[in-house]
Amino acid sequence: MTPRQRERRWPRRLLLLVLVASGSLAVAELVLHGTQPRPLSNLVPHPVLNHVWRAGTSKWHREFAGRGTAPYEHRYNTQGWVAAQDFAREKPPATFRLAYLGDSFTEGTCAMDRSLPSLVGAGLTPFFAQHGLALEVLNTGTSSHSPVLHAVRLQTQLLAFTPDLIVVNLDMTDVFDDYLYAQTAERDAAGRLVAAPPGIPLHDDYVRTSFGLARKTPRYRFNIWMREHSRIFDLLRPTIRLEGTLRDGVLVSDDGLPSLYDWCTDEPWGEQTGRLVAFSMRTLTELAALARSNGVALAVTAVPHREQFLGTWTTAPFEAVRETCVAAGVPYIDSFGPMRARMGADDPEDYYIPDDMHFNDRGYALWAEVQREFLERELLPALLGSR
Numbered sequence: 001m002t003p004r005q006r007e008r009r010w011p012r013r014l015l016l017l018v019l020v021a022s023g024s025l026a027v028a029e030l031v032l033h034g035t036q037p038r039p040l041s042n043l044v045p046h047p048v049l050n051h052v053w054r055a056g057t058s059k060w061h062r063e064f065a066g067r068g069t070a071p072y073e074h075r076y077n078t079q080g081w082v083a084a085q086d087f088a089r090e091k092p093p094a095t096f097r098l099a100y101l102g103d104s105f106t107e108g109t110c111a112m113d114r115s116l117p118s119l120v121g122a123g124l125t126p127f128f129a130q131h132g133l134a135l136e137v138l139n140t141g142t143s144s145h146s147p148v149l150h151a152v153r154l155q156t157q158l159l160a161f162t163p164d165l166i167v168v169n170l171d172m173t174d175v176f177d178d179y180l181y182a183q184t185a186e187r188d189a190a191g192r193l194v195a196a197p198p199g200i201p202l203h204d205d206y207v208r209t210s211f212g213l214a215r216k217t218p219r220y221r222f223n224i225w226m227r228e229h230s231r232i233f234d235l236l237r238p239t240i241r242l243e244g245t246l247r248d249g250v251l252v253s254d255d256g257l258p259s260l261y262d263w264c265t266d267e268p269w270g271e272q273t274g275r276l277v278a279f280s281m282r283t284l285t286e287l288a289a290l291a292r293s294n295g296v297a298l299a300v301t302a303v304p305h306r307e308q309f310l311g312t313w314t315t316a317p318f319e320a321v322r323e324t325c326v327a328a329g330v331p332y333i334d335s336f337g338p339m340r341a342r343m344g345a346d347d348p349e350d351y352y353i354p355d356d357m358h359f360n361d362r363g364y365a366l367w368a369e370v371q372r373e374f375l376e377r378e379l380l381p382a383l384l385g386s387r
Contacts, residue, residue, distance in 0.1 A: 058075040098120075100138065120372045155194055167375075172317060284300065
């Protein structure tokens with residue numbers, strides 16, 4: 001074969017190679033789509049509550065397995081709550097219903113029986129038995145829910161289950177989350193929050209990260225598009241680290257948008273932070289008024305983060321919540337003070353998952369003990385006495 005003939009055959013060979021490779025990839029994609037469907041997310045959009053747990057499903061959490069937390073399963077009932085069973089809308093006789101509103105701290109980054117609602121419920125069961133009552137605990141904790149969504153849930157879902165007491169667990173991310181949900185929040189003719197649909201406008205250009213909002217970069221958009229359209233890419237890159245793909249993106253401070261923890265790190269609060277805190281506290285006041293008008297007792301606490309125990313973040317959020325509770329006439333459960341006292345000389349890091357903001361089992365146990373003691377000693381005796 002002459003050199004000229006070899007030169008003429010090379011493009012054909014290259015084309016054949018490309019076609020074979022493309023065909024192989026296409027076949028692989030078809031096989032993977034048929035044999036390894038993409039796992040469904042356990043969180044789904046919701047027209048009223050923005051996002052909820054996928055009803056009647058379960059999920060194994062292994063994201064903290066290398067950080068001292070064994071894999072654990074969460075089950076979600078058909079009501080979309082963290083529970084292995086459904087709850088009848090009509091409360092059984094001689095039963096006290098304790099309902100929890102909160103975010104992932106309330107859901108629990110732990111086995112279901114080690115979450116705050118489960119531990120408090122187990123601790124209070126003997127107390128209620130002494131009063132001839134059974135106890136039901138409703139854990140509606142949902143990742144990134146905040147006062148706006150708590151008010152919507154209470155109005156549109158939870159009141160129908162006639163809870164006797166609702167405990168609201170506020171988180172240090174709640175002011176930021178309320179800022180987002182307020183963009184789509186809907187009110188009825190009486191001014192009550194009745195929905196906060198998905199479709200937040202900022203999500204078109206920004207993505208929520210561990211520090212707040214970051215502008216979506218071309219690289220990030222490409223990765224997301226590829227994950228949605230290619231199972232091969234999905235398997236090769238099972239997770240997309242937001243900070244990694246957004247390293248060349250624009251941080252929130254550059255666009256004048258709030259960050260995730262501004263009310264913890266911005267002291268004294270600037271004009272924007274103060275305005276957003278005031279909105280969340282007004283929403284909390286609305287939530288308290290809604291519960292009171294329906295004859296439901298309500299108590300509020302705020303989740304302490306490790307940085308507050310370490311002294312690198314301000315504790316001003318706790319004071320803001322306490323003042324709001326006093327003004328609204330609802331009990332405030334101080335989680336921070338009693339937890340810090342019981343930690344003694346312990347390193348606060350020992351109560352949190354390494355490199356994560358959430359409690360570990362030891363942290364949840366301490367938080368639950370503080371809350372159980374407050375309810376049993378300070379709130380429930382008077383509440384049961386008025387029944």
